Amino acid sequence: MKNKIFNKLRAILVVLFLGGNLLYAQVEKPQNIYRVTVNSRYVIENGERTSTFFAINQLIYDSLGRLHTEIDFDWETHYPNNYRWNYFNGQQKVKTDFFFKEKLSRIEEYDFNENQKLISLTLYHVSPSDTTLSVKEVYSYDKTGHVTKATGYNERGKRGYRTTSKYDDKGNEIYRKVKGKRIAPPDSIMYLQKEIAYDSLNRIGKETVTIDKIGEPRLTKTYTYAYTDDGNITEKTIIDSQGNIQKRKEYVYRSDKRLQQIKVFDNNGNLEDHLAWRYEIYKTSDRRFRTLE
Known part of the structure; x- marks a missing residue:
C-alpha cells in the first residue's frame, strides 16, 4: 500500500475550535474551511x-464551494468515527477516501471525458495489509447524456457484469x-424498476420503486410527494x-430555499425523528469568527 495511505491511517483526529463550536477534522495538510453545513438530530422522548x-453530520466546503470533507457522528458517543475526504482537479471531484471507524476502508476514483461526463468509477477496498481493486465500472451515454450501459471489470481487466438502463x-x-x-457493482444494485406518475407541473407525484441489492431481499416501496x-x-x-x-416526512425550508428541518413520523403519526440544518461561514483563515447564514 502506498505510504500516503498508511500515513492517513495513522492520522489522529484533532479538534478545531471554530467560533466556540467543536469541528472535528483529520490531521493532514490544512485545507481551506469556508462554509460548514451542520446537520443535527434532536432527542425525542414520548x-x-x-x-x-x-450533530450527526458536517459538510465542509472551501472558498471555491468544493465539498472536501464529510463527517458522520455516532449518535451514542457523538464521536466522528466515519468520514470521507474528497479530492478535486479544479472543480471536478476525482477521488474519495472513505473512513469507517477511523480506518481507511474504501477508495473511489472518478475519470471524466472532455465534456465532464463520468466515464469510469474505480472502487478499491482497503485492509490493514493491502489495497485491492474491487471493480472498475465504465459508462456509455446516449445522445441525451444518460448512462445507457455500465460495464464492470475486475482487477485483471475481465468483464464481470454489464448493466442496462432505461429512462422515461x-x-x-x-x-x-x-x-x-462475478463482481458487484459499486452501489450493489442488481435490479431496479420505477413506475413514476407526474403531476400537472411534471413533478414526481408518486413513484413505486422495486430494488434488488446483493445480500438483501428484493423490496418494493411507494413514495408520494407534495411540493411548495x-x-x-x-x-x-x-x-x-x-x-x-x-x-x-415533513420538510421545512428557509427563506433562501435551503433545507432547515425534517420531521419524521411513524405509521401512527408519532414523531420519531427531528433533524435540523445550520449553515455557517468562516471568513478568516484563523476560523475564529463564525457567521450564521
Whole structure:
C-alpha cells in the first residue's frame, strides 16, 4: 500500500475550535474551511421533541464551494468515527477516501471525458495489509447524456457484469438490470424498476420503486410527494408493498430555499425523528469568527 495511505491511517483526529463550536477534522495538510453545513438530530422522548440535540453530520466546503470533507457522528458517543475526504482537479471531484471507524476502508476514483461526463468509477477496498481493486465500472451515454450501459471489470481487466438502463421521457431512470454476478457493482444494485406518475407541473407525484441489492431481499416501496409553489418537497410518504404507510416526512425550508428541518413520523403519526440544518461561514483563515447564514 502506498505510504500516503498508511500515513492517513495513522492520522489522529484533532479538534478545531471554530467560533466556540467543536469541528472535528483529520490531521493532514490544512485545507481551506469556508462554509460548514451542520446537520443535527434532536432527542425525542414520548413522541415529543426535546431541546437537546447533537450533530450527526458536517459538510465542509472551501472558498471555491468544493465539498472536501464529510463527517458522520455516532449518535451514542457523538464521536466522528466515519468520514470521507474528497479530492478535486479544479472543480471536478476525482477521488474519495472513505473512513469507517477511523480506518481507511474504501477508495473511489472518478475519470471524466472532455465534456465532464463520468466515464469510469474505480472502487478499491482497503485492509490493514493491502489495497485491492474491487471493480472498475465504465459508462456509455446516449445522445441525451444518460448512462445507457455500465460495464464492470475486475482487477485483471475481465468483464464481470454489464448493466442496462432505461429512462422515461422526463429523463428519469425507470429500469436497470445487471447481467453477470462475478463482481458487484459499486452501489450493489442488481435490479431496479420505477413506475413514476407526474403531476400537472411534471413533478414526481408518486413513484413505486422495486430494488434488488446483493445480500438483501428484493423490496418494493411507494413514495408520494407534495411540493411548495417553487418546487421544493414539503412532504414525502413511504408506503410498503402491502399499501401500509411506514413513514411520513415533513420538510421545512428557509427563506433562501435551503433545507432547515425534517420531521419524521411513524405509521401512527408519532414523531420519531427531528433533524435540523445550520449553515455557517468562516471568513478568516484563523476560523475564529463564525457567521450564521
